[in-house]
Amino acid sequence: MTTTRPELGFERLLDALGQDLIDAPDEEILAVAEELGQKPGMKGSIALAGVTFAWRFKTPPKAPARRAKGASGSAGTTRRSRLRPKGDEPSSG
Amino acid sequence: MDMKSDYDLENWPDTVERVSNTPAARALDANLVSVTDLLRLKAIARLHARGLPPHVDWSDLLQEAFTRVLDGSRRQPTAVPTVAFLAEVMRSIKDQYWREYRRGARQLPKLLAEIAPIDCQGSDLADPAPSSEQRCIALEQMNAIHALFEDDPQAKQIISALYEGLTPEETCAAYAMSRTDYDSTRKRIRRAIIRSGLRFPEL
Numbered sequence: 001m002t003t004t005r006p007e008l009g010f011e012r013l014l015d016a017l018g019q020d021l022i023d024a025p026d027e028e029i030l031a032v033a034e035e036l037g038q039k040p041g042m043k044g045s046i047a048l049a050g051v052t053f054a055w056r057f058k059t060p061p062k063a064p065a066r067r068a069k070g071a072s073g074s075a076g077t078t079r080r081s082r083l084r085p086k087g088d089e090p091s092s093g
Numbered sequence: 094m095d096m097k098s099d100y101d102l103e104n105w106p107d108t109v110e111r112v113s114n115t116p117a118a119r120a121l122d123a124n125l126v127s128v129t130d131l132l133r134l135k136a137i138a139r140l141h142a143r144g145l146p147p148h149v150d151w152s153d154l155l156q157e158a159f160t161r162v163l164d165g166s167r168r169q170p171t172a173v174p175t176v177a178f179l180a181e182v183m184r185s186i187k188d189q190y191w192r193e194y195r196r197g198a199r200q201l202p203k204l205l206a207e208i209a210p211i212d213c214q215g216s217d218l219a220d221p222a223p224s225s226e227q228r229c230i231a232l233e234q235m236n237a238i239h240a241l242f243e244d245d246p247q248a249k250q251i252i253s254a255l256y257e258g259l260t261p262e263e264t265c266a267a268y269a270m271s272r273t274d275y276d277s278t279r280k281r282i283r284r285a286i287i288r289s290g291l292r293f294p295e296l
Contacts, residue, residue, distance in 0.1 A: 007144075007224055009256040010231035013238070014144055016255040018184075020283040021137050021290070022177050026129045032287045033132060040128050046293050050152035051131050052118035058110035 116159035125162070130176050134158075136290025137180050141187055143234040146194035146226070154190075158182040191227060198226070241285050247278045248285075 038047035120126050142151030158179050161167040169178045242248035254264035
């Protein structure tokens with residue numbers, strides 16, 4: 001790289017790549033979504049997370065109740081895994 | 094397209110609320126944009142978000158652009174397609190976020206001095222360079238973009254050329270690249286950027 005000011009060069013790059021996205025055919029956009037296991041046509045598809053729907057905290061999280069050692073039951077990880085909508089698969093890369 | 098629901102709302106965590114009536118959703122309902130347009134705009138927002146100040150994210154940028162179009166504060170010229178117009182609105186909002194961020198950063202030492210009258214001069218908080226954080230983010234994100242093309246040296250060359258503002262002809266000459274190679278590499282870059290813009294979870 002040369003003496004280009006980083007913030008200016010970076011903006012120039014983003015503008016060029018942004019224009020590429022504007023020019024990309026619809027088929028390519030949908031093909032990539034499909035590659036990622038997303039189904040944008042389904043209502044509430046993860047493909048449109050942050051776009052047509054979002055999440056927000058409605059109340060401050062409560063302090064977790066103390067649990068007896070070895071207690072069974074679902075933990076946060078189990079619940080969290082269900083945040084993923086049915087029909088969408090997590091992407092790998 | 095099939096529009097049946099694919100959410101398991103019964104298992105939604107109690108503390109998290111799903112918000113459906115976003116400005117982008119209203120624009121979709123009003124047929125201002127299609128689902129594919131929204132995917133494209135999401136990828137564009139996530140691309141531009143690489144250069145956002147730390148306190149805002151791509152969704153803020155996208156929803157704010159839709160808000161301004163829907164409330165009429167930004168009017169779309171008839172000759173400009175909707176997606177291109179919204180992309181330009183996002184770009185100008187990004188500039189506005191940075192102006193606000195710099196203004197806040199300039200006021201911080203003064204505010205701190207009012208709270209605790211200590212000598213801030215000479216400390217990091219009194220950094221007079223208005224774009225030092227922007228520069229840091231740019232350098233960090235340039236590395237992140239290069240990392241997307243770790244195994245593609247031609248893509249990295251084109252990324253560097255775009256950063257420098259070279260034309261395709263100048264790029265081909267600088268890197269002894271054929272025009273066919275340039276065009277096909279540019280398509281690979283585009284696909285990788287779309288992929289990066291649609292990936293979930295965000296990485």
